[in-house]
Amino acid sequence: xxxxxxxxxxxxxxxxxxxxxxxxxxxxxxxxxxxxxxxxxxxxxxxxxxxxxxxxxxxxxxxxxxxxxxxxxxxxxxxxxxxxxxxxxxxxxxxxxxxxxxxxxxxxxxxxxxxxxxxxxxxxxxxxxxxxxxxxxxxxxxxxxxxxxxxxxxxxxxxxxxxxxxxxxxxxxxxxxxxxxxxxxxxxxxxxxxxxxxxxxxxxxxxxxxxxxxxxxxxxxxxxxxxxxxxxxxxx
Amino acid sequence: xxxxxxxxxxxxxxxxxxxxxxxxxxxxxxxxxxxxxxxxxxxxxxxxxxxxxxxxxxxxxxxxxxxxxxxxxxxxxxxxxxxxxxxxxxxxxxxxxxxxxxxxxxxxxxxxxxxxxxxxxxxxxxxxxxxxxxxxxxxxxxxxxxxxxxxxxxxxxxxxxxxxxxxxxxxxxxxxxxxxxxxxxxxxxxxxxxxxxxxxxxxxxxxxxxxxxxxxxxxxxxxxxxxxxxxxxxxxxxxxxxxxxxxxxxxxxxxxxxxxxxxxxxxxxxxxxxxxxxxxxxxxxxxxxxxxxxxxxxxxxxxxxxxxxxxxxxxxxxxxxxxxxxxxxxxxxxxxxxxxxxxxxxxxxxxxxxxxxxxxxxxxxxxxxxxxxxxxxxxxxxxxxxxxxxxxxxxxxxxxxxxxxxxx
Numbered sequence: 001x002x003x004x005x006x007x008x009x010x011x012x013x014x015x016x017x018x019x020x021x022x023x024x025x026x027x028x029x030x031x032x033x034x035x036x037x038x039x040x041x042x043x044x045x046x047x048x049x050x051x052x053x054x055x056x057x058x059x060x061x062x063x064x065x066x067x068x069x070x071x072x073x074x075x076x077x078x079x080x081x082x083x084x085x086x087x088x089x090x091x092x093x094x095x096x097x098x099x100x101x102x103x104x105x106x107x108x109x110x111x112x113x114x115x116x117x118x119x120x121x122x123x124x125x126x127x128x129x130x131x132x133x134x135x136x137x138x139x140x141x142x143x144x145x146x147x148x149x150x151x152x153x154x155x156x157x158x159x160x161x162x163x164x165x166x167x168x169x170x171x172x173x174x175x176x177x178x179x180x181x182x183x184x185x186x187x188x189x190x191x192x193x194x195x196x197x198x199x200x201x202x203x204x205x206x207x208x209x210x211x212x213x214x215x216x217x218x219x220x221x222x223x224x225x226x227x228x229x230x231x232x233x234x235x236x
Numbered sequence: 237x238x239x240x241x242x243x244x245x246x247x248x249x250x251x252x253x254x255x256x257x258x259x260x261x262x263x264x265x266x267x268x269x270x271x272x273x274x275x276x277x278x279x280x281x282x283x284x285x286x287x288x289x290x291x292x293x294x295x296x297x298x299x300x301x302x303x304x305x306x307x308x309x310x311x312x313x314x315x316x317x318x319x320x321x322x323x324x325x326x327x328x329x330x331x332x333x334x335x336x337x338x339x340x341x342x343x344x345x346x347x348x349x350x351x352x353x354x355x356x357x358x359x360x361x362x363x364x365x366x367x368x369x370x371x372x373x374x375x376x377x378x379x380x381x382x383x384x385x386x387x388x389x390x391x392x393x394x395x396x397x398x399x400x401x402x403x404x405x406x407x408x409x410x411x412x413x414x415x416x417x418x419x420x421x422x423x424x425x426x427x428x429x430x431x432x433x434x435x436x437x438x439x440x441x442x443x444x445x446x447x448x449x450x451x452x453x454x455x456x457x458x459x460x461x462x463x464x465x466x467x468x469x470x471x472x473x474x475x476x477x478x479x480x481x482x483x484x485x486x487x488x489x490x491x492x493x494x495x496x497x498x499x500x501x502x503x504x505x506x507x508x509x510x511x512x513x514x515x516x517x518x519x520x521x522x523x524x525x526x527x528x529x530x531x532x533x534x535x536x537x538x539x540x541x542x543x544x545x546x547x548x549x550x551x552x553x554x555x556x557x558x559x560x561x562x563x564x565x566x567x568x569x570x571x572x573x574x575x576x577x578x579x580x581x582x583x584x585x586x587x588x589x590x591x592x593x594x595x596x597x598x599x600x601x602x603x604x605x606x607x608x609x610x611x612x613x614x615x616x617x618x619x620x621x622x623x624x625x626x627x628x629x630x631x632x633x634x635x636x637x638x639x640x641x642x643x644x
Contacts, residue, residue, distance in 0.1 A: 059637045060636075079560065080559060083557055083558070086556065087557020088557070092555050094552075098548055098551070098641060100549045101258060111556055112556045115553065115556055115557050115558045116243075118243025118244065118245075118246035119246050
C-alpha cells in the first residue's frame, strides 16, 4: 500500500441523475497508480478523461465506488478535507495553465504554499527560485504571467504544481495549447521531474507522440478502461 | 489555531489587495464614486448640523428651555344626578395673572433636579411705559439677576450701561429706548394699572436681536415688579435651562408630574422651528440614505464584475487548496477596503468643501467637521462595503472549482 499513490475501486460517475439529462460518463473504473509512475490517459474526446481527472483531483465526487488517495478513502470526506488534500497531496497543470494574473511568476509558483501557510519564508522563496531554475525560467521570476509566452506560462504552472512536493501530479492536456516544439520541451520537463522528484504523474493527452513516450498508457473509451499497457518498466 | 488564522488572514489581504491593484481602472472609478458619495454625505451633514445648531442657539439665546407656569383656570361644573343629560354653554374663563402657589418650594425642588442647569423665578406682566408724552406698552420682567443670567445672559447683549436691577434701577431693550428717546441714566415711569406706578433709572440697554423683545422687555428687581403687578411675594413663571435641549419636551412632562404645574418646553413654544428642524433632518437623512445605497450598489456591481472576470482564477485558487471561506473573505475584504479608502478620501474632500464654505460662503455661521462625523462615515462606508460585497463574495465562494477552471 505504501507504494500506491492512487487507487480507484469501481468508480462511476453519472451527471444529473434521475432527470432527463441523466448521462453516465464513467463506469466501473478500476485503476492503481504506483509511486513514481508516469502514466498517460488517452481516449477520444467525450470518453470521460477530464471527468476522471476531476474526480482524481478531488474537484468532483464520484457517484459510486471509492477513491483512495495515499490510502485514504475520499468519497465521503467533507469539502474542508478535500480542499486540504488538494493543497497537500496533489499538483495541477491545466491546458490553459491558469496562472493568476495579479501575481508575479514567482508568487504564482509560491501560491499553494501562500494559501497554506501565509507569508512565505526565505527558504520557501528559495525553493520557488530553485523550481523556476529547474524549468529554466528563474530570470523571469518578477514578470507578470501576461508578459511571458504560452510555453513559459505552462512551465511556470508545472513549477507551481511541484512546490508542495505532491505525491501525485495531474496534468490535463498540458501541451494541447502549445506548438509541437514547445510541447516537446514541456514533455521533456515532465519526464525529468518524474525522474528527479519521484512523484507520480498522470497526463491526459490527445497527443499520440506524448502518449507513446510514457511508460504506461491507459486508454478510456465510452467511460470504460479498454486498455492499460506498460511499454517499458516503470522507473524504480 | 491563532497561527493558522494569521496565515490565512495574510493570504486573504495579499490576494484582495492584488486583485484591487490589478483591476486598476475599475478600482479607481469605484473609489471616485465612493469618494464623491462620502464627500457629499460629510459636507451635507456638517452643513445642516451647523445650520441647525446655529438656529437653535440663536433661538434659545433669548428664551428659557422650559417655562413652568400656573395651570390654566377652568370652570368647574356641578356633578349631575345619574341618568340626567345636560346641555351646557360654557364661556372659558379669563386667565388672570396669578402667582405660582408655594413657588419657593417648587424652585427648591427644581434646583435639586439633576438635569436642570439653572432655575430662575420670574414675575412678569403688562404695564405702560411713559416718558414725556410718549407711551409704550411693555412687559415687566421681575428677576433675580444672578439666577436669570444663567438662563439668558443679558449682560452679553448690552449695548450701553450695565446689567443692574434693584434699588430703582432697570434695564430696557434698545428698540424701547429709541421709541421713548431714552439713554442710560434717564428716568422712566412705569404704570402697572390701578394707580400702581414707579419711576426707575435706566441702568443699561440691551439688544437681543429679536425686535419683539428689544421693544417690550423691561427688566426690574423681583420685588419692584411684584408691587407694580399687584402680586406681592409672587412669581408667575419659573424659567429653567436643561442639559440636553432636545430632551426638553420629555423633561417638561416630567416636571409637570413632579410639580402639578404646567411646563412648556421650547419645542412647544417654537412649533414652527421644531417642524423646520425635523423636516430638514429628514431631508438630510434621505439624501444620506440614497447616496449610501447608490455607493453600496456601485461597490456590489464592480465586485460582481470582478468575480465573473476572475472565475477561472478563483477556480485555480480553489484547486490549489484555497478553502471556500478564504475566497469569501477575499471579496468581503475588497468591499471593506474600497469603503475604507473611498470614504477616507471622501471625508478629506468633504472637509475641504466645508473649509471652502467657511471662507467663501455667506459667513452667517461656521461649520465644523467633528472627528465623530469622520469616524462614523468611514465605519459606515466600510460596513456598507462589506455588506455590498456579500452577494458577489458568496457567489465566488460557491463556484464549483471544476467548472470554474473550464470557464472561458
